[in-house]
Amino acid sequence: MGDQSETATAAGMRRRDVLRAGVAGAAMGAVGLPAAAQAQGRGGRIAFANGSAFDTMDPHATFDVGRVAYRLNLYDGLLRWLDNPPKLEPWLAESYTVSEDGKQYVFKLRQGVKFHDGTDLTAEDVVYSMERILAVKKGAYPLFATLIDPGTTKARDRLTVEFNLKEASAIFAATTHDIYVVNSALVKRNERNGDWGQEWISRNDAGSGSYILRRFDPARGFLAQRFDGHFLGAAGLQEIDFRYVAEVNSRVLGLIRGDFQGTDPYMPQDQITRLQGDPNMNVMEAESTRLFYATMHHKRPPFTDVNFRKAVCHCFDYDGWINNILSGSVVRNTQVIPNPMWGAPKDVAGYNFDIDKAKWYLQRVQAPMREIVVAGMVGYEQSMQAAALLQNGLTRAGIQSRLVNEPWPVVSNKMRDPEQMYDMLFLWRSTYYADPHNWAGELLATNRHRGGNASYYSNPEVDRLLAEALANADQAKRAPLYEQIARISSEDAACVFIHNTKWYGPFRKNVQGVRFCPIGDGQEMRWLRIT
Amino acid sequence: MKILVLVLGRLAWFVPTIIGLLAIVFFISHVIPADPAAFVAGENATPETIAVIRERLGLDKPLHIQFWHYLVSILQGDMGRSIYTGRPVSEDLLSRLPATLELAIAAIIVASIIGIPLGVVSALRRNSWLDHGLRVVTIAGLAIASFWFAILLQLFFSMRLGITPLHGRVEGWGPEPITGFYTIDAVIWQDPEILLDALRHMILPVATLALPATATIVRFTRAGVLNALQSNYVLYETAMGYPRRLVVWKYVLRNALIGTVTQIGLIFGLLLAGAVVVEAVFDWPGLGLFAVNSILSSDYNAVMGFTLIAGAMFIVVNLIVDILQGMIDPRETR
Numbered sequence: 001m002g003d004q005s006e007t008a009t010a011a012g013m014r015r016r017d018v019l020r021a022g023v024a025g026a027a028m029g030a031v032g033l034p035a036a037a038q039a040q041g042r043g044g045r046i047a048f049a050n051g052s053a054f055d056t057m058d059p060h061a062t063f064d065v066g067r068v069a070y071r072l073n074l075y076d077g078l079l080r081w082l083d084n085p086p087k088l089e090p091w092l093a094e095s096y097t098v099s100e101d102g103k104q105y106v107f108k109l110r111q112g113v114k115f116h117d118g119t120d121l122t123a124e125d126v127v128y129s130m131e132r133i134l135a136v137k138k139g140a141y142p143l144f145a146t147l148i149d150p151g152t153t154k155a156r157d158r159l160t161v162e163f164n165l166k167e168a169s170a171i172f173a174a175t176t177h178d179i180y181v182v183n184s185a186l187v188k189r190n191e192r193n194g195d196w197g198q199e200w201i202s203r204n205d206a207g208s209g210s211y212i213l214r215r216f217d218p219a220r221g222f223l224a225q226r227f228d229g230h231f232l233g234a235a236g237l238q239e240i241d242f243r244y245v246a247e248v249n250s251r252v253l254g255l256i257r258g259d260f261q262g263t264d265p266y267m268p269q270d271q272i273t274r275l276q277g278d279p280n281m282n283v284m285e286a287e288s289t290r291l292f293y294a295t296m297h298h299k300r301p302p303f304t305d306v307n308f309r310k311a312v313c314h315c316f317d318y319d320g321w322i323n324n325i326l327s328g329s330v331v332r333n334t335q336v337i338p339n340p341m342w343g344a345p346k347d348v349a350g351y352n353f354d355i356d357k358a359k360w361y362l363q364r365v366q367a368p369m370r371e372i373v374v375a376g377m378v379g380y381e382q383s384m385q386a387a388a389l390l391q392n393g394l395t396r397a398g399i400q401s402r403l404v405n406e407p408w409p410v411v412s413n414k415m416r417d418p419e420q421m422y423d424m425l426f427l428w429r430s431t432y433y434a435d436p437h438n439w440a441g442e443l444l445a446t447n448r449h450r451g452g453n454a455s456y457y458s459n460p461e462v463d464r465l466l467a468e469a470l471a472n473a474d475q476a477k478r479a480p481l482y483e484q485i486a487r488i489s490s491e492d493a494a495c496v497f498i499h500n501t502k503w504y505g506p507f508r509k510n511v512q513g514v515r516f517c518p519i520g521d522g523q524e525m526r527w528l529r530i531t
Numbered sequence: 532m533k534i535l536v537l538v539l540g541r542l543a544w545f546v547p548t549i550i551g552l553l554a555i556v557f558f559i560s561h562v563i564p565a566d567p568a569a570f571v572a573g574e575n576a577t578p579e580t581i582a583v584i585r586e587r588l589g590l591d592k593p594l595h596i597q598f599w600h601y602l603v604s605i606l607q608g609d610m611g612r613s614i615y616t617g618r619p620v621s622e623d624l625l626s627r628l629p630a631t632l633e634l635a636i637a638a639i640i641v642a643s644i645i646g647i648p649l650g651v652v653s654a655l656r657r658n659s660w661l662d663h664g665l666r667v668v669t670i671a672g673l674a675i676a677s678f679w680f681a682i683l684l685q686l687f688f689s690m691r692l693g694i695t696p697l698h699g700r701v702e703g704w705g706p707e708p709i710t711g712f713y714t715i716d717a718v719i720w721q722d723p724e725i726l727l728d729a730l731r732h733m734i735l736p737v738a739t740l741a742l743p744a745t746a747t748i749v750r751f752t753r754a755g756v757l758n759a760l761q762s763n764y765v766l767y768e769t770a771m772g773y774p775r776r777l778v779v780w781k782y783v784l785r786n787a788l789i790g791t792v793t794q795i796g797l798i799f800g801l802l803l804a805g806a807v808v809v810e811a812v813f814d815w816p817g818l819g820l821f822a823v824n825s826i827l828s829s830d831y832n833a834v835m836g837f838t839l840i841a842g843a844m845f846i847v848v849n850l851i852v853d854i855l856q857g858m859i860d861p862r863e864t865r
Contacts (some may be wrong), residue, residue, distance in 0.1 A: 137580060137583060218623060247812050249812070250813070488760055
């Protein structure tokens with residue numbers, strides 16, 4: 001690994017103010033509601049049908065997009081990703097600086113931020129929140145576990161907090177939106193047997209976000225009311241009602257009937273088309289950054305042979321998949337980084353559906369051939385459909401295969417064990433932070449074996465480039481490194497890279513002001529108005 | 532006295548039955564190759580993180596030790612914490628139980644009120660057009676998939692006619708829960724508006740659940756009545772000039788109901804444990820959906836807690852059935 005030497009490179013970075021003081025005023029304009037919008041359309045409520053259950057209200061217990069709504073609307077992070085393409089905006093922190101060696105981040109907090117109970121938000125609350133994430137070991141914990149040791153985050157003064165990283169990391173700032181700050185005094189008062197207040201906060205609110213929790217029922221969802229004391233000013237809607245509605249059909253019918261004003265985009269394409277045809281609907285459309293791909297087990301023959309992997313890549317009918325099965329609702333993505341993301345090269349042709357070429361590569365395979373196992377995920381229709389489509393191509397090329405479909409808990413367990421991992425698995429890589437490392441680093445780095453790198457792909461050159469990119473904070477210098485990584489991994493046929501998703505946000509026509517961001521899925525409600 | 536002996540006898544079997552049930556579910560659920568620690572840790576977790584979580588949850592211990600710890604906790608009234616939500620499982624279950632019970636009780640009452648008279652009429656008019664018609668309806672009621680029927684009801688009554696709510700237990704958030712049964716809570720809060728709203732929201736899910744239940748009750752009642760009608764005592768009573776209505780509704784029905792009551796007990800158990808489809812379609816926040824989500828996330832404590840509750844209710848319902856049977860036919864308690 002080249003981690004040590006690349007860390008030394010980071011020491012050469014110049015000290016800089018990343019979001020300078022004075023940006024705070026501008027930030028209000030950047031992230032706040034336009035004045036005209038604030039004046040009109042105030043009040044009203046939105047009922048939003050969510051396909052995932054809100055089991056808990058603890059902001060440090062979950063990390064998934066399906067339950068992001070309570071984190072985004074009841075809590076604030078140090079910075080926040082907004083819009084598409086995502087921009088990292090000042091939020092609780094108005095600026096931050098990075099030390100010469102890239103290991104110390106100092107955040108300057110906004111003055112006058114209040115929690116929902118009226119107490120001031122201070123650096124001590126940020127320190128407590130960071131320690132809490134590291135202690136409860138849930139939610140965003142994996143983002144910070146390898147970077148920050150417990151007890152190393154310090155409050156310099158009332159509004160200044162410093163994070164001391166174990167090694168330089170260019171993506172740290174990009175992940176600080178996930179440090180949701182809790183009211184430390186309130187949570188401490190409700191701690192029981194050193195549980196960091198987990199039981200209490202799972203049903204209660206200790207945030208400073210745009211909305212205050214009013215009611216929570218794990219079986220139903222949560223109801224929250226506008227927090228007039230929010231540092232950005234009061235949100236547009238008076239009340240937000242997030243309901244757990246398990247069935248897609250019920251979500252769609254409820255939306256058409258007007259019971260709901262919005263729902264999440266996780267539904268089959270035919271339902272999207274159905275909603276698009278309704279005159280009362282506004283199905284928003286945006287290119288997102290959610291990569292659909294298939295792993296290939298690089299440690300297990302015949303996948304150890306690059307010719308076999310290339311043959312498999314040529315067996316997937318990309319055009320048929322995108323144009324016929326998904327009705328053109330997604331975009332072909334030929335390499336590891338989603339097309340709209342910086343660092344994604346434009347010159348990677350990738351692989352096309354060509355059985356003759358697949359056979360040509362198969363003739364050059366040295367490794368012993370055998371039947372391969374192709375897996376899909378139960379409950380994720382596209383994953384199972386893609387596996388079946390690939391099997392068709394494999395059969396035509398002369399590769400024997402067997403399909404298996406298993407639920408996510410089983411799949412996620414097998415991904416972490418190279419012995420149990422399937423030969424191939426179709427899945428998505430979502431946007432946890434808007435940085436090429438979210439895909440290239442997680443899916444390709446050797447140190448992410450048993451983690452995100454379920455292909456068990458390993459290439460020392462890719463590892464070196466990843467480490468170099470991680471140690472360098474300059475986007476202009478990092479971008480070519482990720483482009484190079486994408487080219488190498490495409491040539492290696494690291495995975496079968498298939499498509500980048502589009503986001504479809506189904507809302508009633510009278511809902512205005514939706515600001516979609518791939519991180520958060522457009523579920524931050526403070527921008528919305530009902531007309 | 533005989534009823535009391537019956538009750539005590541059944542209760543004596545309660546604990547071993549529950550332990551047996553828990554043991555089966557515990558070992559089966561732990562054989563599934565899913566790792567709840569990995570699930571809790573999330574997609575980006577390192578093996579070290581997962582190991583820490585596994586140790587914290589006690590999943591690193593041998594299976595029999597884990598089961599023993601679980602049993603000891605249960606005896607102390609502690610069902611453990613949900614691996615996923617971090618809350619006590621009992622709290623999660625009790626918050627959902629009333630929704631499922633309210634639905635199941637309403638469905639079984641509707642099914643009995645409709646099913647028993649139809650079964651009697653069907654038997655009395657054996658091989659008539661009415662009997663044939665009821666046979667077609669009841670077989671269809673048993674054959675139709677709940678999922679499809681529920682959506683059909685939604686599309687027709689809610690979307691086309693707009694006369695019933697589409698889903699949920701009430702509009703908005705409902706009354707502050709006291710019992711968790713919205714109809715009862717609305718009465719306690721003296722809020723007739725919510726009471727009516729709750730009843731309106733029950734129409735379609737109850738109809739969906741009650742259809743197959745009604746069909747079963749009709750078939751069993753019909754068979755029981757036909758059997759009783761061929762008995763010597765009915766022939767004697769008829770010969771003695773007892774009014775037909777008295778013979779049928781007092782003497783025949785009492786004997787015919789023994790099998791029906793047994794069925795009602797079994798159906799009620801199935802409604803409790805199997806209402807998941809109806810709960811999903813009608814967005815009904817009950818136990819069924821909770822159980823499915825717990826299984827999908829390998830939340831062992833939650834799965835075990837659900838099994839415990841469902842098993843206990845099944846036993847209690849069957850105890851009630853036994854008592855009812857003893858009251859209908861005292862020979863049953865001998």
